[in-house]
Amino acid sequence: MKVLVWIAEATWPSCVDTVSELFPDADVRLLATVPTDVVAQTAGARIGLWGRGTSGNPASSVTELAQTAARDRLAAAEARLGRPAEQEVRSGRPERDVTAAAAEVDVLVLARDGDLSRLGPRSLDKHTRFVVDHAPCRVVLVWPGVAPGLASIPPPPD
Amino acid sequence: MIGAEVVAAVLLVAVLGFAVIRPGKLPEAVAAVPAALVVLFTGGISPDRALAESMTLLPVVGFLAAVLVLSELCARDGLFEWAGQLMARRSAGQPQRLLLLVFAVAAITTAVLSLDATVVLLTPVVFATAGRVGVRPRPHVYACTHLANAGSLLLPVSNLTNLLAMTALGLGFAQSGLVMSLPWLVVLVVEYFAFRWYFAADLRLGAGAPASAAPTVPLPVFSATVVGLTLVGFVMASFWHVEVAWVAAAGAAVLAVRALQRRQVRPLELLKGLNLPFLAFVLALGIVVRAVVDNGLAELMGHIVPSGTSLWALLAWAGIAAILANLVNNLPAVLILLPLAVGSGVGPALAVLIGVNVGPNLTYVGSLATLLWRRIVHDHDHEAPLAEFTWLGLLTTPLAIVAAVVALWGSLQLFGGVL
Numbered sequence: 001m002k003v004l005v006w007i008a009e010a011t012w013p014s015c016v017d018t019v020s021e022l023f024p025d026a027d028v029r030l031l032a033t034v035p036t037d038v039v040a041q042t043a044g045a046r047i048g049l050w051g052r053g054t055s056g057n058p059a060s061s062v063t064e065l066a067q068t069a070a071r072d073r074l075a076a077a078e079a080r081l082g083r084p085a086e087q088e089v090r091s092g093r094p095e096r097d098v099t100a101a102a103a104e105v106d107v108l109v110l111a112r113d114g115d116l117s118r119l120g121p122r123s124l125d126k127h128t129r130f131v132v133d134h135a136p137c138r139v140v141l142v143w144p145g146v147a148p149g150l151a152s153i154p155p156p157p158d
Numbered sequence: 159m160i161g162a163e164v165v166a167a168v169l170l171v172a173v174l175g176f177a178v179i180r181p182g183k184l185p186e187a188v189a190a191v192p193a194a195l196v197v198l199f200t201g202g203i204s205p206d207r208a209l210a211e212s213m214t215l216l217p218v219v220g221f222l223a224a225v226l227v228l229s230e231l232c233a234r235d236g237l238f239e240w241a242g243q244l245m246a247r248r249s250a251g252q253p254q255r256l257l258l259l260v261f262a263v264a265a266i267t268t269a270v271l272s273l274d275a276t277v278v279l280l281t282p283v284v285f286a287t288a289g290r291v292g293v294r295p296r297p298h299v300y301a302c303t304h305l306a307n308a309g310s311l312l313l314p315v316s317n318l319t320n321l322l323a324m325t326a327l328g329l330g331f332a333q334s335g336l337v338m339s340l341p342w343l344v345v346l347v348v349e350y351f352a353f354r355w356y357f358a359a360d361l362r363l364g365a366g367a368p369a370s371a372a373p374t375v376p377l378p379v380f381s382a383t384v385v386g387l388t389l390v391g392f393v394m395a396s397f398w399h400v401e402v403a404w405v406a407a408a409g410a411a412v413l414a415v416r417a418l419q420r421r422q423v424r425p426l427e428l429l430k431g432l433n434l435p436f437l438a439f440v441l442a443l444g445i446v447v448r449a450v451v452d453n454g455l456a457e458l459m460g461h462i463v464p465s466g467t468s469l470w471a472l473l474a475w476a477g478i479a480a481i482l483a484n485l486v487n488n489l490p491a492v493l494i495l496l497p498l499a500v501g502s503g504v505g506p507a508l509a510v511l512i513g514v515n516v517g518p519n520l521t522y523v524g525s526l527a528t529l530l531w532r533r534i535v536h537d538h539d540h541e542a543p544l545a546e547f548t549w550l551g552l553l554t555t556p557l558a559i560v561a562a563v564v565a566l567w568g569s570l571q572l573f574g575g576v577l
Binding site: 044058 | 177186273274277278279281282285286288289292293294295296299300302303306307359360362363364436439487489518546547
């Protein structure tokens with residue numbers, strides 16, 4: 001069985017732990033994404049400077065830093081998993097990257113990353129919502145930390 | 159026979175267009191310098207007037223060159239790394255706390271070392287810090303780019319536009335800092351709460367990953383002291399009527415000598431840091447803009463700009479300045495509006511500053527034209543999420559401008575006597 005794990009900032013340890021627990025024998029592929037919007041924002045701010053500070057381009061440093069951070073995250077995830085896993089970094093729109101990668105596996109593991117204080121649709125951020133809605137495989141959706149209790153659901157309408 | 163006014167206007171459009179598109183990545187000066195010469199030889203501006211304009215701009219651009227070198231050498235000495243480490247430690251893995259720290263550090267960096275330092279030097283450090291803390295980088299990086307503009311209201315040295323205005327108004331460092339502190343704080347507060355709301359989802363996630371055990375960077379005491387003394391020098395310079403450019407140059411020189419001794423920098427890199435093509439660009443742009451203003455634009459704008467110094471007049475000045483900054487970038491906008499605003503008094507000129515400094519956040523590069531042209535012409539390598547930038551800009555910018563102008567009005571009532 002092939003399992004893909006989305007190694008996103010802040011939530012990835014819960015996903016890795018879930019894989020260890022549920023899929024101890026599966027082939028694991030770890031995917032980190034580098035969103036290009038942050039790089040575009042940095043590049044845009046520099047364009048506004050009209051050629052000042054030509055020596056350093058913050059957009060290229062941010063791109064390098066993002067790639068390094070993604071690789072570091074993947075290495076940390078593999079170490080936490082405790083067994084060899086395939087590692088991949090994709091740059092672009094994270095929701096599209098993860099959905100495309102999910103087409104090549106049997107199970108996708110990802111975490112809720114919205115409002116984690118209560119049960120409900122808002123516990124999924126918009127990119128995660130897109131992946132859950134469009135994933136072409138089975139999906140395991142993880143609560144990072146402890147899931148809120150049933151009492152966090154609003155009462156039914158009268 | 160084509161009139162001088164038409165020639166000047168066409169040349170200004172051409173200079174701005176070239177600066178935006180930069181065919182073959184040529185420096186902006188390649189178009190601006192010949193344009194200034196054509197304006198001069200076709201009688202669009204007299205040699206005396208052109209010289210006077212250049213003499214006004216020279217210390218301003220000299221200051222920028224010096225402060226760019228100063229901040230670059232601080233970066234090489236590890237000052238920004240140290241700030242990043244401080245933010246990582248103090249945030250304790252909490253993204254909301256990190257955002258507050260990023261706001262504080264970016265606002266101070268912009269105020270003291272100018273917005274260029276925040277965009278070029280601080281932004282990558284903040285990105286790395288977010289990674290170290292294990293939180294999403296978007297809100298923090300966007301905060302840097304927003305605060306580079308919006309946080310540049312405080313001191314004359316925070317933005318090229320401020321230096322131009324303070325020089326024209328004859329305002330000292332301490333006086334302008336006193337009057338602009340309230341608008342500056344108000345803008346920071348508006349931006350901070352708008353960011354908290356807009357990035358609520360991103361800011362909820364944190365502390366998932368333990369901070370990596372990165373080696374500790376000590377505070378570069380020498381650089382920090384030089385920056386502190388330079389700041390004191392800026393204040394003293396205004397009392398002694400010395401150009402702040404000399405103070406910035408002295409600070410940069412001290413750091414440069416030390417960096418050369420320690421082989422942190424090569425002499426050629428220092429020379430490159432002075433950015434002579436940019437200096438030529440600004441001087442030439444100033445001459446072309448002056449010609450356009452003198453040949454009819456001043457009269458035309460005279461019908462649009464408000465009269466008086468009421469709160470409504472200040473709001474109108476800031477609004478016009480913001481729109482112009484988004485159409486033609488803030489540097490030409492301030493060159494066009496400043497002569498008119500200064501004639502109306504200190505209030506209108508400072509309202510123009512609010513418009514041209516905060517206004518650029520409406521579109522993500524401070525100019526709608528820039529954004530569109532660059533996207534169309536050649537900059538396809540980054541897919542800019544236009545809608546997102548625009549929403550954030552629409553949310554924060556008009557509100558921040560109005561709040562800042564109201565604060566300016568209040569500040570003038572309180573401190574107007576010292577001006």
